[in-house]
Amino acid sequence: MGTKTLDGLAGRLLEVLGHGAVITDPVRLRTYECDGLTHHRATPGVVVLPETAEQIAAVVRLCNDHGVPFVARGAGTGLSGGALPRTDGVLIVTSKMRRILSIDLADRRAVVEPGVTNLAITEAVRDQGYYYAPDPSSQQVCSIGGNVAENSGGAHCLKYGFTVNHVLALEVVTPDGDIVELSDADPGYDLLGAFVGSEGTLGIATKVTVRLTRAPETVTTLLAAFDGIERGGQAVSAIIGGGILPAAIEMMDALAIEAAEAAVACAYPEGAGAVLIVELDGPAAEVAHQFGEVTRICRESGAFELRVAADPVERAAIWKGRKSAFAAVGRISPAYIVQDGVVPRTALPEVLASIDRLSREYGIRVANVFHAGDGNLHPLVLFDDAEPGAGERAALVSGRILDLCVEHGGSITGEHGVGVDKSRYMTKMFSDDDLDTMQLVRCAFDPRGLSNPGKVFPTPRLCGEVPGVRKGVHPLVESGQAEQF
Amino acid sequence: MDALHGTGAAPLTDALRETGVTVRRAGPGDAVAGVLPRWVALPGTTEEVAALTRLSAEHDLAVVPVGGGTKLHWGPPPERCDLLLDTCGLNQVLEHASGDLVVRVQAGVTTDSLAETLAARGQELSLDVPLAGATVGGVLATATAGPRRFRYGTARDLLIGVTVVLADGTVARSGGRVVKNVAGYDLGKLFTGSYGTLGVITEAAFRLHPIPGDRRWITVRMPAPGPPDGDGRPGPLPGVDALALELAASQAEPSAIELDWPDLRDAPTVAALVEGSAAGDRAQAVRALMGEYGTARVADRPPGWWGTLPGDEPLLELRVRPARVGDALRTVAAHGPPARVRGSVASGILQIALPPDVEGSAFAGFVSSVRDGLGPLGGGLTVLAAPYGLARRVDRWGPVSALPLMRRVKERFDPGRRMSPGRSVGGI
Numbered sequence: 001m002g003t004k005t006l007d008g009l010a011g012r013l014l015e016v017l018g019h020g021a022v023i024t025d026p027v028r029l030r031t032y033e034c035d036g037l038t039h040h041r042a043t044p045g046v047v048v049l050p051e052t053a054e055q056i057a058a059v060v061r062l063c064n065d066h067g068v069p070f071v072a073r074g075a076g077t078g079l080s081g082g083a084l085p086r087t088d089g090v091l092i093v094t095s096k097m098r099r100i101l102s103i104d105l106a107d108r109r110a111v112v113e114p115g116v117t118n119l120a121i122t123e124a125v126r127d128q129g130y131y132y133a134p135d136p137s138s139q140q141v142c143s144i145g146g147n148v149a150e151n152s153g154g155a156h157c158l159k160y161g162f163t164v165n166h167v168l169a170l171e172v173v174t175p176d177g178d179i180v181e182l183s184d185a186d187p188g189y190d191l192l193g194a195f196v197g198s199e200g201t202l203g204i205a206t207k208v209t210v211r212l213t214r215a216p217e218t219v220t221t222l223l224a225a226f227d228g229i230e231r232g233g234q235a236v237s238a239i240i241g242g243g244i245l246p247a248a249i250e251m252m253d254a255l256a257i258e259a260a261e262a263a264v265a266c267a268y269p270e271g272a273g274a275v276l277i278v279e280l281d282g283p284a285a286e287v288a289h290q291f292g293e294v295t296r297i298c299r300e301s302g303a304f305e306l307r308v309a310a311d312p313v314e315r316a317a318i319w320k321g322r323k324s325a326f327a328a329v330g331r332i333s334p335a336y337i338v339q340d341g342v343v344p345r346t347a348l349p350e351v352l353a354s355i356d357r358l359s360r361e362y363g364i365r366v367a368n369v370f371h372a373g374d375g376n377l378h379p380l381v382l383f384d385d386a387e388p389g390a391g392e393r394a395a396l397v398s399g400r401i402l403d404l405c406v407e408h409g410g411s412i413t414g415e416h417g418v419g420v421d422k423s424r425y426m427t428k429m430f431s432d433d434d435l436d437t438m439q440l441v442r443c444a445f446d447p448r449g450l451s452n453p454g455k456v457f458p459t460p461r462l463c464g465e466v467p468g469v470r471k472g473v474h475p476l477v478e479s480g481q482a483e484q485f
Numbered sequence: 486m487d488a489l490h491g492t493g494a495a496p497l498t499d500a501l502r503e504t505g506v507t508v509r510r511a512g513p514g515d516a517v518a519g520v521l522p523r524w525v526a527l528p529g530t531t532e533e534v535a536a537l538t539r540l541s542a543e544h545d546l547a548v549v550p551v552g553g554g555t556k557l558h559w560g561p562p563p564e565r566c567d568l569l570l571d572t573c574g575l576n577q578v579l580e581h582a583s584g585d586l587v588v589r590v591q592a593g594v595t596t597d598s599l600a601e602t603l604a605a606r607g608q609e610l611s612l613d614v615p616l617a618g619a620t621v622g623g624v625l626a627t628a629t630a631g632p633r634r635f636r637y638g639t640a641r642d643l644l645i646g647v648t649v650v651l652a653d654g655t656v657a658r659s660g661g662r663v664v665k666n667v668a669g670y671d672l673g674k675l676f677t678g679s680y681g682t683l684g685v686i687t688e689a690a691f692r693l694h695p696i697p698g699d700r701r702w703i704t705v706r707m708p709a710p711g712p713p714d715g716d717g718r719p720g721p722l723p724g725v726d727a728l729a730l731e732l733a734a735s736q737a738e739p740s741a742i743e744l745d746w747p748d749l750r751d752a753p754t755v756a757a758l759v760e761g762s763a764a765g766d767r768a769q770a771v772r773a774l775m776g777e778y779g780t781a782r783v784a785d786r787p788p789g790w791w792g793t794l795p796g797d798e799p800l801l802e803l804r805v806r807p808a809r810v811g812d813a814l815r816t817v818a819a820h821g822p823p824a825r826v827r828g829s830v831a832s833g834i835l836q837i838a839l840p841p842d843v844e845g846s847a848f849a850g851f852v853s854s855v856r857d858g859l860g861p862l863g864g865g866l867t868v869l870a871a872p873y874g875l876a877r878r879v880d881r882w883g884p885v886s887a888l889p890l891m892r893r894v895k896e897r898f899d900p901g902r903r904m905s906p907g908r909s910v911g912g913i
Contacts, residue, residue: 104806104808106730106807106808107806107807107808107833108733108734108807109806129734150667151667153665153667157665158664161638161642162665162667164642164671164674165638165642174890178889180886180887180889180890181886181887182886182887183886185804185864185865186865186885186886186887187678187865187867187882187883187885187909187910188678188882188885188887188888188891188909188910188911188913189675189678189679189683189887189891189894189895189909189910190628190641190674190675190677190678191675191887191890191891191894192674193641193671193674193675193677194670194671194672194674194675196671197667197670197671198670214733214734214736214738216736216738217736237584240584240586241583241584242695243607243695243696243697243698244695245694245695282738282761283736283737283738283761283763283766283767284736285763285766285767286738286761286762286763286767288763289761289762289763290762342663342665342666343663344582344584344585344587344662344663345584345585345586346582346584346585371665374663374664374665375585375663375664375665376665409661409662409663410661410663410666411661411663411665411666411667411668412668413666413667413668414663414665414666414667415665415667416667417667418667418668418669422668426668426669429661429668429669430658430659430668430669431657431658433655433656433657434657434658434659434669435669436655436657437649437651437655437657437659437672438657438659438669438670438672440894440897440898441670441672441675441894441897442670443897444890444893444894444896444897445890445893456669
């Protein structure tokens with residue numbers, strides 16, 4: 001796309017949106033050159049900051065008129081490059097659309113604009129005893145529009161499900177600039193279900209109706225220390241096999257504990273080769289029964305120390321190490337790659353052993369932090385980018401881990417999305433026919449391919465690119481605005 | 486294949502024979518919503534389904550998939566139907582990974598036999614199916630769900646992977662066999678509720694739940710409606726919506742909150758289900774809430790009507806926000822004919838059965854008046870099943886805002902309009 005085309009478009013955008021809402025200054029444009037995955041960078045051609053769905057529709061129609069691609073961006077916390085801009089396109093930033101439009105506790109729903117942060121919804125209804133259940137770890141800053149695009153999860157989706165299970169309706173601007181309502185109450189095709197998690201390739205959500213969930217009567221958080229991952233894994237299997245569905249089950253291995261300890265002095269039990277955090281919630285009588293079972297199972301699986309949080313302060317203390325794990329490895333390793341693969345829960349021991357073998361074979365440390373209940377791994381592949389060849393070896397290990405996930409019947413991404421970062425891995429998981437069939441959906445919504453092109457699906461341009469390398473602590477984590485799982 | 490000889494359609498017959506799939510001539514009992522197909526095929530694998538749809542594409546045959554046939558009369562008749570694709574041979578539970586709480590099945594497995602398989606290892610698919618004999622594929626294609634939709638969601642929420650065969654014979658998979666997975670588009674959701682118009686679902690993977698330690702049903706008969714007002718509108722129905730909302734917000738966490746209202750002039754019944762090891766204690770909390778409306782009883786078995794439809798046909802489905810259920814019911818009651826209403830009151834999804842002998846004008850009047858009444862409430866009304874003479878008089882689906890997009894999806898997946906043509910919204 002020539003500069004001339006973008007210049008012409010920028011003029012039209014100014015007519016529609018006004019000066020304050022169109023950014024063309026090269027220095028200011030660089031603010032938006034990446035999302036949470038800073039390895040991929042591209043300076044957007046033009047940035048717009050609309051305030052209404054009608055303005056977004058007008059921008060999209062102008063993009064169509066000029067044949068210019070567009071990318072939507074919320075808070076920019078995505079970890080797969082899903083909001084990576086196009087240098088030849090328009091970046092539509094929803095950060096000015098931050099109104100909670102209505103809250104209806106009787107119907108247990110809220111209608112919000114896409115730029116509203118995930119946590120803001122919960123904060124708006126917490127005092128009335130409700131919350132919004134999906135809680136990605138960046139929930140303090142991530143936008144609900146971004147959550148819809150990525151179908152983001154979080155620690156509690158084992159029990160409560162993902163964004164797609166909590167979105168009741170969407171107002172979307174389609175890639176050709178129409179404003180359409182997608183609702184779970186409408187008969188016909190479940191376009192709402194197809195849209196959530198489509199990573200901005202099927203249009204832009206401009207209004208989100210979410211389900212509100214009643215806060216549970218009781219929450220109990222338990223930390224169990226094991227000598228190694230294997231026994232912790234046995235406990236996880238026994239808990240789930242025993243018919244208990246905790247709100248969350250998280251595990252950290254020795255290296256992750258060491259890093260967390262160095263960073264935030266979380267005072268996890270000394271000598272632990274693995275810690276398991278189990279959170280139970282629900283009716284008090286039910287939680288009491290489950291708590292008895294979980295403690296018994298942990299002890300029988302070899303837990304040498306159990307701690308129970310008696311109040312929210314103690315609960316926060318237990319979670320502190322877990323929530324700081326990503327940031328912590330950023331402090332003990334000059335650079336790292338975070339992976340987001342998923343395996344069936346029962347394959348965890350085998351896959352973790354294989355990751356350990358890969359780590360030793362390539363001389364690359366891997367810290368394991370994961371959502372054990374649903375098999376979502378977040379291996380942190382650590383390396384020194386000053387060491388020749390280390391980055392390449394880390395990338396290789398990272399890719400091999402995804403291979404392991406796919407070989408065991410899992411997925412290349414559990415919650416971060418495919419974005420640009422993993423599009424080249426899609427062929428490991430899906431056949432050409434699978435991907436072509438998904439393209440039928442894309443073509444129905446976006447025949448010209450202008451909505452977030454180059455994301456999700458593999459293209460030759462992306463083949464051979466390395467997965468996202470991250471250096472140090474994420475700026476949002478550093479500033480205390482976000483936590484990372 | 487012998488049954489195909491002497492049909493006068495020799496090339497097609499030969500071609501069908503060459504697929505290696507069992508095929509027979511259709512008989513009157515094979516009619517789809519009154520439309521008689523020419524053949525019935527009984528494939529046993531995804532590949533056989535693909536061979537059949539490829540052949541159908543070559544010869545421009547219209548294909549309608551069928552499972553247990555329990556809802557084959559739902560929806561409009563197909564524009565045409567050459568080949569009825571009976572999935573009864575796709576009846577294998579392919580993998581029950583009990584440690585992962587996941588099952589993968591062929592689409593023709595009945596939900597009853599699936600439940601049996603899963604129960605042997607203490608697990609279940611937490612999806613209530615209102616019609617016995619229904620298959621997994623049929624439940625997905627029509628997006629049916631029962632009382633526990635309130636707690637566990639519907640089929641689309643429990644489905645984690647799907648294999649489909651498109652109109653041109655392409656086999657496509659999406660999702661997988663892990664619960665947490667955001668790679669690629671979710672074709673499973675798109676196909677759920679598509680009434681066979683996008684392709685054939687041949688395999689599905691679901692997330693499972695352990696069978697709860699205990700279950701209790703708590704039932705209360707509510708007061709009857711007050712006397713009609715001056716315009717003949719029925720009096721307010723005391724408390725059904727208020728009770729449902731109280732139960733929905735209750736810390737006893739019911740899995741289902743259901744209404745049965747067999748006679749709109751008389752008293753309805755509300756029943757709730759609690760599940761879990763402490764179900765007994767929680768049932769008492771629910772009973773206390775219900776006790777303000779009538780005499781509530783706790784039982785360890787469901788009431789006889791639980792999880793079933795209020796009738797066969799005409800059968801309609803009303804959807805409204807939970808807090809407006811009372812107003813919606815009043816609208817239904819005001820516009821006779823006599824209706825039986827049942828459904829998930831806290832989810833705002835209720836089925837309405839009308840008398841089988843309802844007259845055409847009364848039926849059309851009912852649909853139109855109730856829709857008018859629901860409009861301001863933000864609700865909708867769909868005709869699920871009705872004799873075709875009746876259904877012709879109304880728009881079965883009501884307004885659908887995303888219909889143009891749905892049409893575009895249909896055009897991409899099935900440009901030749903060969904998959905169950907005309908059976909979904911807007912004649913898709």
